[in-house]
Amino acid sequence: MKETRHILSLSGGKDSAALAIYMRDRVPEMEYIFHDTFKELDETYEYLDRLEAILGKPILKSNPDRGFDHWLKVYRGMIPSNMRRWCTKNLKLKPFEKWIGDDPVVNYIGLRADESRSGYISAKPNITTVYPFREDGLVYEDVIRILEESGLGLPKYTDWGRTRSGCFFCFYQQKIEWVRLKQTYPDLFEQAKAYEFDQLKYNKDGNAFYWCGDETLEELEQPERMAEIERQWEEKKAKKRKSPKLVQILTDVEFEDDPGREDGCLICQL
Numbered sequence: 001m002k003e004t005r006h007i008l009s010l011s012g013g014k015d016s017a018a019l020a021i022y023m024r025d026r027v028p029e030m031e032y033i034f035h036d037t038f039k040e041l042d043e044t045y046e047y048l049d050r051l052e053a054i055l056g057k058p059i060l061k062s063n064p065d066r067g068f069d070h071w072l073k074v075y076r077g078m079i080p081s082n083m084r085r086w087c088t089k090n091l092k093l094k095p096f097e098k099w100i101g102d103d104p105v106v107n108y109i110g111l112r113a114d115e116s117r118s119g120y121i122s123a124k125p126n127i128t129t130v131y132p133f134r135e136d137g138l139v140y141e142d143v144i145r146i147l148e149e150s151g152l153g154l155p156k157y158t159d160w161g162r163t164r165s166g167c168f169f170c171f172y173q174q175k176i177e178w179v180r181l182k183q184t185y186p187d188l189f190e191q192a193k194a195y196e197f198d199q200l201k202y203n204k205d206g207n208a209f210y211w212c213g214d215e216t217l218e219e220l221e222q223p224e225r226m227a228e229i230e231r232q233w234e235e236k237k238a239k240k241r242k243s244p245k246l247v248q249i250l251t252d253v254e255f256e257d258d259p260g261r262e263d264g265c266l267i268c269q270l
């Protein structure tokens with residue numbers, strides 16, 4: 001009989017980081033792993049380095065054999081989308097399954113009790129998936145508290161308005177996040193634009209997809225369009241300020257992700 005392994009995949013986001021801290025003393029034999037897409041923000045790597053120091057254990061990298069650019073060619077230049085999530089499958093799920101092989105594994109997921117998300121997780125029969133935050137009734141406020149008390153805090157990318165970990169071009173971003181990406185990392189915005197533009201070479205039948213779904217990044221970056229997105233965002237924030245949640249009063253968190261959102265990715269963005 002093989003011994004059961006305990007594995008927690010870190011995304012570079014706050015929920016999986018908080019879960020790692022929460023589980024640190026409960027499951028000392030935990031393996032912490034990170035599935036690098038090589039398209040993450042620098043702040044994500046920095047956050048994981050600081051988390052590693054708090055955990056007192058290495059965060060191991062289950063790097064995929066081939067990176068995003070390889071798979072993009074395989075998929076004939078078709079950038080991934082919510083409906084075509086080849087990125088998660090090849091850059092996150094497969095490396096995870098390769099990492100565990102046929103070993104019996106308990107897989108720890110940082111889904112909170114106030115979320116109704118479901119998503120890509122491995123369905124291999126040797127894996128038992130558990131949700132400690134859900135089981136213990138921990139919600140968004142608890143995650144913030146765990147991070148504050150540990151000294152880790154939130155990832156630095158939240159300072160400029162990004163709410164999600166994962167690839168810098170992730171199609172799950174809100175439009176305001178694209179605007180912030182352009183303002184903060186114009187070079188990364190240009191790279192994302194190039195991916196979008198390049199796919200037109202492959203998809204001559206006009207079956208193109210854009211990162212933002214209904215508009216190209218070239219359209220989005222027009223000054224008047226960016227101003228409109230920012231204005232809409234400010235209006236939304238003003239509404240939220242009228243009825244702030246306790247966690248926002250206590251922590252000054254502006255870019256709260258919406259507890260209960262159903263999109264996103266359980267591997268990339270927890």
Ligand code: SF4
Pocket residue numbers: 037080087088091092165166167169170171172265268
């Ligand atoms: S972060 Fe987004 S783009 Fe990157 S692998 Fe995950 S779902 Fe795909």
